[in-house]
Amino acid sequence: MTTSSSDIVLTNITQIFRGASVRSVGGEFKAVDNVSFTLSADPPGIVSLVGQSGSGKSTIARIILGLQKPTEGSVTYRGKDIYKLSAREYDAYRQEIQPVFQDPYGIFNPFYRVDRVFWTVIKKFKLARNRQQALAKIEESLHAVDLRPEDVLNRYPHQLSGGQRQRVMLARVHLLQPKFIIADEPISMLDAAVRVLFLNILIDFQQKYGMTTLFITHDLSTAYYVGGKILVMSKGEIVERGDIDDVLVHPTHPYTQMLLSSIPIPDPDARWQDKTSLVDIEGAMPIVALPDMEVPR
Ligand SMILES: Nc1ncnc2c1ncn2[C@@H]1O[C@H](COP(=O)(O)OP(=O)(O)OP(=O)(O)O)[C@@H](O)[C@H]1O
Numbered sequence: 001m002t003t004s005s006s007d008i009v010l011t012n013i014t015q016i017f018r019g020a021s022v023r024s025v026g027g028e029f030k031a032v033d034n035v036s037f038t039l040s041a042d043p044p045g046i047v048s049l050v051g052q053s054g055s056g057k058s059t060i061a062r063i064i065l066g067l068q069k070p071t072e073g074s075v076t077y078r079g080k081d082i083y084k085l086s087a088r089e090y091d092a093y094r095q096e097i098q099p100v101f102q103d104p105y106g107i108f109n110p111f112y113r114v115d116r117v118f119w120t121v122i123k124k125f126k127l128a129r130n131r132q133q134a135l136a137k138i139e140e141s142l143h144a145v146d147l148r149p150e151d152v153l154n155r156y157p158h159q160l161s162g163g164q165r166q167r168v169m170l171a172r173v174h175l176l177q178p179k180f181i182i183a184d185e186p187i188s189m190l191d192a193a194v195r196v197l198f199l200n201i202l203i204d205f206q207q208k209y210g211m212t213t214l215f216i217t218h219d220l221s222t223a224y225y226v227g228g229k230i231l232v233m234s235k236g237e238i239v240e241r242g243d244i245d246d247v248l249v250h251p252t253h254p255y256t257q258m259l260l261s262s263i264p265i266p267d268p269d270a271r272w273q274d275k276t277s278l279v280d281i282e283g284a285m286p287i288v289a290l291p292d293m294e295v296p297r
């Protein structure tokens with residue numbers, strides 16, 4: 001496979017955890033085992049990283065974000081190992097790659113209004129020349145995620161719904177226009193209708209703004225919904241990879257087959273036609289009707 005310099009390339013990443021807190025033979029635990037893959041910037045795409053709890057997904061997310069230096073292997077961006085960047089180069093990298101986590105409370109300070117999330121990044125990354133331009137950008141970003149400024153600005157985080165908070169996170173991402181989004185279980189705390197909204201925004205970000213997303217989930221059906229490529233992880237290893245339509249129709253690894261057997265086999269023609277319509281979500285019932293993902297009536 002060819003890679004361009006603005007791809008994020010993981011090569012032979014292994015993460016071993018050691019210490020008293022690690023319950024395993026010799027006090028060592030291999031959370032990620034020789035994982036290699038590339039997140040391509042051009043063309044942009046969505047890559048779903050799917051695996052059960054404890055398979056190493058979040059560890060990989062942290063390694064890509066520069067938060068956890070792997071025991072072995074490298075992550076390169078623009079040809080440079082991200083763990084060997086200067087502070088300035090790392091800041092530039094962190095502007096190009098933005099996280100979206102399950103619980104967005106982490107980035108909200110409960111004592112400040114939601115607006116502060118935006119003003120902080122505008123200042124830090126010098127995104128506007130003056131207050132008026134900044135306000136215009138904030139409004140544009142809120143509209144991009146289907147939020148009305150009057151519904152969220154001037155409010156405190158706890159005054160928003162979980163879905164609104166997650167979309168504020170995405171508006172922040174929109175403001176920054178990164179090349180990559182690392183979304184670690186971003187929708188597992190949301191209800192079904194809001195999940196679909198969120199996924200549609202990720203798809204929009206790819207198609208309209210050229211952002212590539214690593215979408216981490218333990219749920220095959222949402223991975224199928226966003227399309228693109230899939231990496232299936234089991235016990236720290238990537239056991240299967242490919243275009244999601246191929247992998248779900250012809251899974252080769254027993255673990256993928258096991259995951260698939262727990263949901264109805266998807267019909268590739270049954271993907272939502274109009275992604276914005278809730279009526280079509282019902283049309284796609286077979287793939288989303290999982291126990292933890294009830295479809296609204
Ligand atoms: N700092 C750490 N020290 C010791 N063990 C760790 C540490 N971080 C993660 N682990 C272990 O590594 C394994 C992988 O964890 P990770 O959080 O990457 O899994 P995950 O696939 O994201 O799971 P989940 O779906 O539950 O979020 C787990 O067994 C976890 O307990």
Ligand SMILES: [Mg+2]
Nearest residue numbers: 057058059184
């Ligand atoms: Mg995790």
